[in-house]
Amino acid sequence: MNVQVGNKSQQYIDLEDKHGAHNYHPLPVVLERGDGVFVWDVEGKKYYDFLSAYSAVNQGHCHPTIVNAMTEQAKTLTLTSRAFHNDKLGVYEKYVTDYFKFDKVLPMNTGAEAVETAIKIARKWAYEKKGVQEHDAQIIVCENNFHGRTTTVISFSNDENARKNFGPYTPGFIKIAYDDTDALEKALQQDNIAGFLVEPIQGEAGVYTPSDDFMMRAKELCAQYNALFIADEIQTGIARTGALLAVCGKCSCEGHCERQETYSRPDILILGKALSGGAYPVSAVLADDEVMNVIQPGQHGSTFGGNPIAGAVAMAALDVVKDEKLAQNARELGNYFRSRINEYIETTDTVTLVRGRGLLNAIVVNDSEESDTAWNICLRLRDHGLLAKPTHGNIIRFAPPLVMTKEQLDDCIEIIIKTLKEFE
Numbered sequence: 001m002n003v004q005v006g007n008k009s010q011q012y013i014d015l016e017d018k019h020g021a022h023n024y025h026p027l028p029v030v031l032e033r034g035d036g037v038f039v040w041d042v043e044g045k046k047y048y049d050f051l052s053a054y055s056a057v058n059q060g061h062c063h064p065t066i067v068n069a070m071t072e073q074a075k076t077l078t079l080t081s082r083a084f085h086n087d088k089l090g091v092y093e094k095y096v097t098d099y100f101k102f103d104k105v106l107p108m109n110t111g112a113e114a115v116e117t118a119i120k121i122a123r124k125w126a127y128e129k130k131g132v133q134e135h136d137a138q139i140i141v142c143e144n145n146f147h148g149r150t151t152t153v154i155s156f157s158n159d160e161n162a163r164k165n166f167g168p169y170t171p172g173f174i175k176i177a178y179d180d181t182d183a184l185e186k187a188l189q190q191d192n193i194a195g196f197l198v199e200p201i202q203g204e205a206g207v208y209t210p211s212d213d214f215m216m217r218a219k220e221l222c223a224q225y226n227a228l229f230i231a232d233e234i235q236t237g238i239a240r241t242g243a244l245l246a247v248c249g250k251c252s253c254e255g256h257c258e259r260q261e262t263y264s265r266p267d268i269l270i271l272g273k274a275l276s277g278g279a280y281p282v283s284a285v286l287a288d289d290e291v292m293n294v295i296q297p298g299q300h301g302s303t304f305g306g307n308p309i310a311g312a313v314a315m316a317a318l319d320v321v322k323d324e325k326l327a328q329n330a331r332e333l334g335n336y337f338r339s340r341i342n343e344y345i346e347t348t349d350t351v352t353l354v355r356g357r358g359l360l361n362a363i364v365v366n367d368s369e370e371s372d373t374a375w376n377i378c379l380r381l382r383d384h385g386l387l388a389k390p391t392h393g394n395i396i397r398f399a400p401p402l403v404m405t406k407e408q409l410d411d412c413i414e415i416i417i418k419t420l421k422e423f424e
């Protein structure tokens, strides 16, 4: 397919190609500015952003509340390390634990670090609280998971690209099929299980959305067998799926209530990405005292974890989510988006289905996983002013910032359908 790129863009692409490691394969577009749901490339062309930096930019690009909090804090105090206290950390810790209703938070920076932290806490809990024999704890994970890129995390991936030639792998993980409660129960019957680590919706795998009761059953089974229910909400959390957390299920409370019948409350909650609105790397692990207190001084840490900028940015980012009712907007626009795309699907063989929740959605195009159809559609979408990225050869994720309006979404749906029609 003919890929057109402006001269200026090509220069930047060439620089990355020559001087940067080739660990990504970006769509050929070079961005220089963002505002709300829009980004602009270096030739001045404007696009709707339908990736939102993998759901880090839920609050929209360069949200003024977040940028102000960040710049004010950057002028005042940036980093002390945890060798000393600072006047933002405790304030942030109170704010974030009130917001998500857990006793304690352990602040980190990237998502993968937060997953690593959760794994360490779960193992330590297994040895010190559950009485598992040292070095024997197992964590149950799902096939086609995505939890990040560290050596331990890729050890339990089944993506060959992510794993091959990065061994030897970290042991201690048992893989079961996603959305399979029978397999989960069987695995939990071993007496050395520390916990079950799961994405409420598998984002990277192609927005695989499990049965409605999977999270609730998983939580119940973990409780029954005395194992920790660990939710990786790095991509699904913070309003993306139409509730504050995807484990809130169908509850329409914006995630701030504690309706036991719909809320599959995790024992360990992992957040990242939109916790900062994309302004800064901020991740967090939340748990109640009986779990979090297994970590004592010197046993875990990070130079940048809990730094004053991160605290200020995260509080602003979470304020925006509440003040602008982003969960509600994601829920309403998501329902509308899927119904409009479903209407189109009835008329065509090009797209086989649309799935997702809130504004985390994907379409599956009628071609093989190895095909380049999704990539080619994304190139065309780019030409028409909308940026999205395939998750597989035949799957395209659609995840715009949650500050989008209905009028803007109508505009986007028109672009998407027009583009898909070119591939009929």
Ligand SMILES: *Cc1c(COP(=O)(O)O)cnc(C)c1O
Residues within 6 Å of the ligand: 054, 110, 111, 112, 113, 115, 146, 147, 148, 149, 199, 203, 204, 232, 233, 234, 235, 236, 272, 273
């Ligand atoms: C993005 C993501 C991660 C990793 O986060 P990084 O900040 O890239 O390390 C982990 N889990 C899920 C579900 C993610 O979507």
